[in-house]
Amino acid sequence: MPQSRSASLLAIYPHITSRDRQLLQLLDDHRVLTTDQIHRMLFLARRTCQIRLGELTALGLLDRFRFARAGGGSHPWHWTLGHQGQRFQAAAHHRPEPTVRASRQSVDRLSANPNLTHLLTANEFFVRLTVYARWHPEARLDRWWSETMTTKQFRTITADGHGLWSATDTTVGFFLEADTGTEPLGRVVAKLDRYAQLIHRGGPRYPVLFWLGSEQREEHLHRLLRGRRDSAPLATATHPTDPAEAVWLTGGGTGRVRLTELPSDHGQPVADNPNYDESGFVL
Structure with a gap:
């Protein structure tokens, strides 16, 4: 199922469910959510949630980042819109289509935001x-x-x-x-x-x-x-x-x-x- 990140939106549409659309809208509105937050809102099983988030990332619809813990290990994944997700939301709301560079910068700025x-x-x-x-x-x-x-x-x-x-x-x-x-x-x-x-x-x-x-x-x-x-x-x-x-x-x-x-x-x-x-x- 995973597609190349450069795949067209039309090629991705058959793989987007109504729950995926809901998640994309949530991230468009509110910028970032953790795995746990998405699981509690939209899924029953955590493992199902993790698998689906990985699939949406492979499609380029989502991007993610996380930080190291001071005592070792990592904090949870933070999820946001990937380039294809930003393109999808731009098309849905009649906004100008973002460039790959603009999409990348938005994720970088979010991850480095001191108010995260x-x-x-x-x-x-x-x-x-x-x-x-x-x-x-x-x-x-x-x-x-x-x-x-x-x-x-x-x-x-x-x-x-x-x-x-x-x-x-x-x-x-x-x-x-x-x-x-x-x-x-x-x-x-x-x-x-x-x-x-x-x-x-x-x-x-x-x-x-x-x-x-x-x-x-x-x-x-x-x-x-x-x-x-x-x-x-x-x-x-x-x-x-x-x-x-x-x-x-x-x-x-x-x-x-x-x-x-x-x-x-x-x-x-x-x-x-x-x-x-x-x-x-x-x-």
């Missing part, structure tokens, strides 16, 4: 919601926007992502701040000002979710938040938790609640971007 860990952390948040919805028919991740897409739509905020999460008859919108512990918490808190400005302009009043690396950092953040009167609602949880469950501590709250129990007001999506259509999507 942060990107994977933000993606992991949405991966967990996707996996939860996979096994709970009453739940859905209706929207998963990357940092780039979120910034394009809302302009003045710098969220790490935006989503719409539904369970039974409730839909909650949210903005994600995925914290890896590299920023002073004072700077993290200051981000709330931009969300408050968005609300004042008539934008959505979505909770800002601070996903933190430890309970100690979460406690410290809440100490800094005491006495603040922000227009932007917020909630916190830590990385080991499942974001769909009752893990969210609201600002000034005394107990943990589920994601769908957080306050959420969709406001006027058109207020901050003139390119929205009535559904809230960009034209």
Whole structure:
């Protein structure tokens, strides 16, 4: 089955399944995923996942990289679009076709990106919601926007992502701040000002979710938040938790609640971007 990397897209089409297309779109939108993340979202057996990823790499649709561990061995494979995958997505979305050199440079830059860990952390948040919805028919991740897409739509905020999460008859919108512990918490808190400005302009009043690396950092953040009167609602949880469950501590709250129990007001999506259509999507 494996084809030469230089094979035409038309020759590759018979080998691309609907699940492959879903994976290509995920990588086009979110740039990089690990083997484990792809396995949990799209496959049942890890070995089946590994074999298929190898086949897609042989077709040139995917590329991969990984790093050495300090104590020996290697970190997991990181997967991204290969040249043929970038060509396929460009054709699907009416974008200019990339050159081989441009495709190679995009992978090289991604692998050397100092914010790679942060990107994977933000993606992991949405991966967990996707996996939860996979096994709970009453739940859905209706929207998963990357940092780039979120910034394009809302302009003045710098969220790490935006989503719409539904369970039974409730839909909650949210903005994600995925914290890896590299920023002073004072700077993290200051981000709330931009969300408050968005609300004042008539934008959505979505909770800002601070996903933190430890309970100690979460406690410290809440100490800094005491006495603040922000227009932007917020909630916190830590990385080991499942974001769909009752893990969210609201600002000034005394107990943990589920994601769908957080306050959420969709406001006027058109207020901050003139390119929205009535559904809230960009034209």
